[in-house]
Each structure stands twice: as structure tokens, then as C-alpha cells.
Amino acid sequence: MTTGMQVSVVGCGYLGAVLAAVLAEQGNQVIGLDVDDAKVPQLNSGIPPFFEPEFESVLQRSLATGNLSFTTDPTKLSASEIVFICVGTPQLDGGAADLSQLWRAADAIAPYLSETAVVVGRSTVPVGTAAKLEQRLNQKSGHNFQLAWNPEFLREGHAINDTRLPDRIVIGSNDINAISKIKEIYQPQLANQVPFLVMDVPTAELVKVSANAFLATKISFINAISEVADIAGADIVALAEAIGLDPRIGNKFLAAGVGFGGGCLPKDIRAFIASSQEIGAGEAMQFLVEVDRINLRQRDRVVRLAKSQLGDLTGKKVVVLGAAFKPNSDDVRDSPALDVANAIHQLGARVFVHDPKAIENARARFPELNYERDLTEIFKDAELVLHLTEWQQYRELDPAMLLTKVANPVIIDGRNVLDFAKWRAAGWQITGMGKRD
Ligand code: UGA
Numbered sequence: 253m254t255t256g257m258q259v260s261v262v263g264c265g266y267l268g269a270v271l272a273a274v275l276a277e278q279g280n281q282v283i284g285l286d287v288d289d290a291k292v293p294q295l296n297s298g299i300p301p302f303f304e305p306e307f308e309s310v311l312q313r314s315l316a317t318g319n320l321s322f323t324t325d326p327t328k329l330s331a332s333e334i335v336f337i338c339v340g341t342p343q344l345d346g347g348a349a350d351l352s353q354l355w356r357a358a359d360a361i362a363p364y365l366s367e368t369a370v371v372v373g374r375s376t377v378p379v380g381t382a383a384k385l386e387q388r389l390n391q392k393s394g395h396n397f398q399l400a401w402n403p404e405f406l407r408e409g410h411a412i413n414d415t416r417l418p419d420r421i422v423i424g425s426n427d428i429n430a431i432s433k434i435k436e437i438y439q440p441q442l443a444n445q446v447p448f449l450v451m452d453v454p455t456a457e458l459v460k461v462s463a464n465a466f467l468a469t470k471i472s473f474i475n476a477i478s479e480v481a482d483i484a485g486a487d488i489v490a491l492a493e494a495i496g497l498d499p500r501i502g503n504k505f506l507a508a509g510v511g512f513g514g515g516c517l518p519k520d521i522r523a524f525i526a527s528s529q530e531i532g533a534g535e536a537m538q539f540l541v542e543v544d545r546i547n548l549r550q551r552d553r554v555v556r557l558a559k560s561q562l563g564d565l566t567g568k569k570v571v572v573l574g575a576a577f578k579p580n581s582d583d584v585r586d587s588p589a590l591d592v593a594n595a596i597h598q599l600g601a602r603v604f605v606h607d608p609k610a611i612e613n614a615r616a617r618f619p620e621l622n623y624e625r626d627l628t629e630i631f632k633d634a635e636l637v638l639h640l641t642e643w644q645q646y647r648e649l650d651p652a653m654l655l656t657k658v659a660n661p662v663i664i665d666g667r668n669v670l671d672f673a674k675w676r677a678a679g680w681q682i683t684g685m686g687k688r689d
Contacts, residue, residue: 424453
């Protein structure tokens with residue numbers, strides 16, 4: 253299906269690069285703009301700067317049609333009918349969002365945009381940011397843009413599908429022309445009955461941070477209950493299944509374990525707390541402070557479990573399965589697995605980390621840890637195994653074969669997904685995070 257518009261995407265990280273490739277696949281002429289002059293030629297050669305299932309093939313196909321190109325030159329945006337702003341909003345010390353990439357992007361593109369361009373923000377921002385960005389764009393361009401907001405909900409590891417077929421499209425705008433242009437570009441999604449919700453700009457900004465805050469809360473809720481379950485001798489997996497069958501609760505995002513990480517949920521709840529305080533609604537968001545605390549406590553919980561298994565960790569060989577913050581990703585930002593690996597290393601253990609995709613990124617962050625690509629070799633003489641990111645290949649491990657490799661057959665399943673009966677039958681001692689069998 254083609255929609256054939258002139259589009260540009262400003263900021264070619266996870267969100268922007270995937271959006272650019274998918275919009276080009278759908279028949280638009282897309283230019284991706286980024287300030288990173290190493291990343292731009294890489295993308296133009298069809299090499300993804302990050303691992304994301306299916307992204308490489310979509311990128312290469314879109315480049316081959318001639319519909320997609322990447323540049324560092326903002327003058328190339330002058331013919332764009334729609335401009336999506338997708339730059340990162342990382343965390344500042346103290347928790348607030350760092351919006352400097354947004355201001356820089358606005359300053360860079362404003363002089364070159366056509367007066368009739370529809371500018372659409374997609375970055376995750378504190379409520380009120382769009383109004384400031386609109387003002388800045390108008391000051392720098394001399395035009396009168398009505399900035400629209402279109403928050404994104406894509407998940408790493410599912411980014412292509414979430415862009416092709418999102419659960420919903422949310423548009424913050426009261427400009428009829430902008431709304432109709434955005435509808436036009438999302439024609440393929442609308443043809444697939446994706447709900448299209450139009451609201452005012454502050455509501456659209458808040459929808460995004462509220463969605464992530466809810467997801468984070470759900471995970472911390474089940475993790476808090478799993479702490480109780482541990483002490484009470486109850487089973488959190490059976491409990492989650494039972495409460496999740498109530499459709500008002502739902503069974504998604506109820507997996508207890510080492511908690512949430514990544515470039516979104518942790519920083520988004522902290523930014524939400526900070527921006528709510530700024531606008532005088534700090535008290536309402538105080539519960540998110542506890543959500544964050546519960547989440548970080550899960551990492552300590554694994555470290556405590558490791559200490560209770562091995563006592564003094566000095567010189568002990570500990571294997572960590574997983575470095576990415578979640579499977580099907582090479583992203584190690586705020587990764588619970590790596591945080592735990594580092595804490596165990598700080599306690600004197602010899603830590604060996606495996607990950608199918610994230611070793612290079614992990615090594616760049618924690619060069620002092622040992623990394624091993626061979627999933628059998630890594631078990632040699634291990635005294636403790638920590639399963640911290642639930643890649644499919646870890647579920648398929650053969651515990652009977654691994655028993656012959658290790659010095660001490662003890663494993664902690666920080667994601668509660670291994671087959672406990674199988675590991676126990678093979679002679680392992682296995683412990684979960686509130687999971688019994
Ligand atoms: C999250 C949201 O899910 C997306 O909707 C949103 O668009 C994105 O942030 C963003 O703001 O850009 P993502 O960071 O890719 O997406 O990861 P999630 O799938 O949400 O997982 C986050 C973390 O929670 C992972 O570390 C995962 O292991 C953990 N998790 C997830 C649990 O510990 N338990 C669960 O039940 C589910």
C-alpha cells in the first residue's frame with residue numbers, strides 16, 4: 253500500500269530509524285536526519301546501528317526502492333510535507349528529562365522547513381514540552397507551525413510490528429489540516445482498523461508517560477507481591493495466572509523477576525515524578541517513587557540470594573545468563589542483568605556474562621566483567637548460575653548435560669521462566685523470585 257508523501261524523520265535512534273524504514277516501505281519518500289555522522293553512512297549502507305528483529309531487512313528493502321535515505325544536512329528537509337521529531341530525551345542527574353536534543357533539533361531544522369509542513373513530535377516528553385517546542389520552531393522559522401503530538405508506544409524487540417500495526421495511534425492537535433495529513437500518512441494502519449484517537453496536545457503528551465507509568469507500576473506490583481510470596485511460601489507464577497484471568501487485571505506485564513530496565517520505563521517514571529513536581533502535582537506521583545524503589549530492590553534481592561547460596565563470593569565463578577535489558581534486544585541501558593553482574597563482581601566474584609546479542613554493548617559499559625560467547629563453555633567450573641534475561645535459548649538449555657560441566661549445580665532464575673521440575677530432576681538446585689515449582 254502506498255501513500256506517497258514527502259516525509260522526514262528527525263533523530264534516527266530506535267524510534268526514528270524504524271519509523272523512517274517502515275514509512276518508506278509503505279511508499280513514502282523518506283529522509284532520516286541525524287547529527288551522528290558515523291550513524292548516517294551506516295544506515296545508508298543498510299547496516300542497522302542496533303539489533304532489532306526484522307529491522308535490517310526492512311531497512312535494506314526500503315533503501316533499495318530509493319524511497320529512503322539518511323542525511324546530516326537539514327537543508328534536505330525543505331520539501332517535506334510531514335516532519336516527525338523522534339530525538340531522544342534521556343535522564344538528567346536527579347531524574348528530570350534532558351530535552352536538549354529537542355531544542356537542538358528544532359534550531360537545526362526550523363530555518364529550512366516549508367511554511368506548509370506539518371511538524372509532529374514523537375519523543376517522550378514531560379507535559380508542556382510541545383508548547384515550548386512550537387514556540388521555538390516559530391521563533392526560529394518565522395512561520396506559524398501548529399505542532400502536533402503523536403506519542404509512540406513501540407517496544408524494543410517488536411519495533412517493526414509495533415510501527416506497522418500499533419495498538420492505537422494517538423494524535424494531539426486541534427489543527428484540521430495537520431490531522432488530515434497525519435491520517436493520510438497512517439492510511440495503511442487505518443486500513444487495518446488501528447484505532448485513531450484525536451485529543452488536545454497536553455493530553456497526548458500525558459498519554460505516553462501515563463502508559464509507561466502504568467506498565468512500570470504493574471511490574472512493581474507483582475514484584476512486591478512476590479517478595480511477600482517468598483516469605484509466605486506462596487507461588488507468584490500461580491498467583492499471577494489466577495489474578496490475570498480477571499479481564500480487569502489482565503495477564504500481561506505480570507511476570508515477577510529481576511524487574512524492568514531499558515531506555516524507557518525507568519527514566520520515564522523518574523521524569524514523570526520530576527515534571528509533576530515542577531507543575532505542582534508532585535504528591536499525586538509519589539507512588540512512582542515506590543514503584544522505582546521496588547524495582548531496584550529486585551536487583552538487590554538477586555544479589556542477596558547469590559550471597560545466601562555461596563556465602564563469601566570472593567574468587568567464586570558466577571555465570572550470568574543475559575546482559576540485555578530484555579530478550580531480542582542488544583540494548584543494555586539500565587539493564588537489571590548487568591547491574592546484578594556488576595554488583596556480584598564488586599563483591600569479589602569472577603563473573604562471566606553471556607548474551608546472544610548484547611556482549612559488545614555490555615563490554616563497553618562494564619569492561620571489567622568477563623564475557624563468553626560459547627553457551628556450553630561458560631558453564632565450566634561454575635559455582636553459581638544467574639538467569640537474568642529470558643532469551644529463548646536459555647529455556648532450551650539441557651540441565652543434565654550442564655551438570656557435568658559445573659562445579660556446583662545451583663541456579664537462580666531471576667525471570668521465573670525456566671522449567672524448575674526439569675532442572676531439579678537433572679540434579680540442580682533452582683530458586684526463583686517468589687516461584688516455587
Ligand atoms: C516500553 C513500553 O512497553 C513501550 O510501550 C514504550 O513505547 C517504550 O517503553 C518506550 O517508551 O519507548 P520497552 O522499553 O521496549 O518498551 O520494554 P518493555 O517490553 O516495556 O519491557 C521493559 C522492562 O520490563 C524489561 O526489562 C522487561 O524485562 C521488564 N518486564 C516486562 C518485567 O520485568 N515483567 C513483565 O511482566 C514485563
